[in-house]
Amino acid sequence: MSPDIRVSVIGHGSIGRTVADRLFSGAMPGVTLVSIVDSAPVTNAPVPQVDLDKAIEISDVLIECAGQSVVFDHAEAILGAGRGLVISSAGALSDPAFVARLQACPGRMLCTTGAVGGLDLLGAASDAAPFDSVAVQTTKLPGSLVQSWMSEERADEVRSTQSALTVFEGGAEEASRLFPRSLNVATAVSFAVSDRDLVQVKLIADPAATLTRHEVIARGPVGNYQFTLENLPSPENPRTSAIVPFAVLRTLGVLLGRTGLIG
Numbered sequence: 001m002s003p004d005i006r007v008s009v010i011g012h013g014s015i016g017r018t019v020a021d022r023l024f025s026g027a028m029p030g031v032t033l034v035s036i037v038d039s040a041p042v043t044n045a046p047v048p049q050v051d052l053d054k055a056i057e058i059s060d061v062l063i064e065c066a067g068q069s070v071v072f073d074h075a076e077a078i079l080g081a082g083r084g085l086v087i088s089s090a091g092a093l094s095d096p097a098f099v100a101r102l103q104a105c106p107g108r109m110l111c112t113t114g115a116v117g118g119l120d121l122l123g124a125a126s127d128a129a130p131f132d133s134v135a136v137q138t139t140k141l142p143g144s145l146v147q148s149w150m151s152e153e154r155a156d157e158v159r160s161t162q163s164a165l166t167v168f169e170g171g172a173e174e175a176s177r178l179f180p181r182s183l184n185v186a187t188a189v190s191f192a193v194s195d196r197d198l199v200q201v202k203l204i205a206d207p208a209a210t211l212t213r214h215e216v217i218a219r220g221p222v223g224n225y226q227f228t229l230e231n232l233p234s235p236e237n238p239r240t241s242a243i244v245p246f247a248v249l250r251t252l253g254v255l256l257g258r259t260g261l262i263g
């Protein structure tokens with residue numbers, strides 16, 4: 001019998017906690033959760049909290065659920081050591097030179113689809129012929145869109161808006177840089193259509209947005225696609241949709257070659 005795949009989770013927050021709990025409770029046969037990495041002390045982890053070097057040493061696959069900086073600072077070391085890496089913070093991969101360096105490493109990385117779907121269809125259509133236009137419009141609760149780089153006045157305006165307010169319009173790369181924890185979806189769509197310059201992003205703060213809404217509209221030579229995804233925010237972190245940890249677990253399954261009848 002082949003030994004279990006050893007997995008560590010980086011970031012024990014709203015995504016990482018659910019991922020770790022599920023793996024610990026045996027949700028994925030043949031996979032053993034061996035450690036948690038977090039820059040803050042974790043009191044309720046089901047397995048030991050270790051530093052990243054130790055996690056790389058004892059794991060076959062690491063799952064990033066922490067933020068873009070972990071990808072910037074540590075993805076090369078993880079993949080360079082031949083470990084697999086599941087990435088939640090897809091927005092960290094907007095620099096093609098960085099991505100090329102990571103892809104040259106012996107370890108395999110895969111970004112989760114996270115809060116968005118339909119990427120298989122967009123990918124297939126873009127393989128057939130490049131899209132003419134792709135737009136992603138994301139609507140979230142205002143409080144989750146306030147950023148540290150905003151002026152106090154702008155932050156107040158966003159936080160206290162009583163109606164839908166556009167906080168950003170532009171390209172996917174700029175979107176993920178300015179809203180690093182909120183616009184991984186736009187990056188995921190840009191990966192699916194293999195063109196990071198094509199995707200136009202609009203981000204709306206709406207106090208009525210009890211569900212986080214992503215509208216994807218793509219038009220091209222083989223078809224026009226328009227779909228709306230509405231996700232319940234995570235109860236612990238309104239920036240994150242509750243679906244994301246489950247998408248991360250499916251991505252782990254894909255990385256490990258455990259696909260179902262469709263994939």
Ligand SMILES: NC(=O)c1ccc[n+]([C@@H]2O[C@H](COP(=O)([O-])OP(=O)(O)OC[C@H]3O[C@@H](n4cnc5c(N)ncnc54)[C@H](O)[C@@H]3O)[C@@H](O)[C@H]2O)c1
Nearest residue numbers: 011012013014015038039065066067088089114115184240
């Ligand atoms: N792909 C998607 O659709 C999607 C959706 C939501 C969030 N995300 C990404 O996932 C990340 C995590 O989301 P979350 O809701 O779980 O966040 P969270 O804030 O609830 O948890 C993040 C955890 O990571 C830890 N952490 C932060 N920096 C770290 C570091 N340098 N090293 C180790 N641990 C570190 C924090 O202490 C915290 O425990 C977000 O920052 C975002 O980039 C992706």
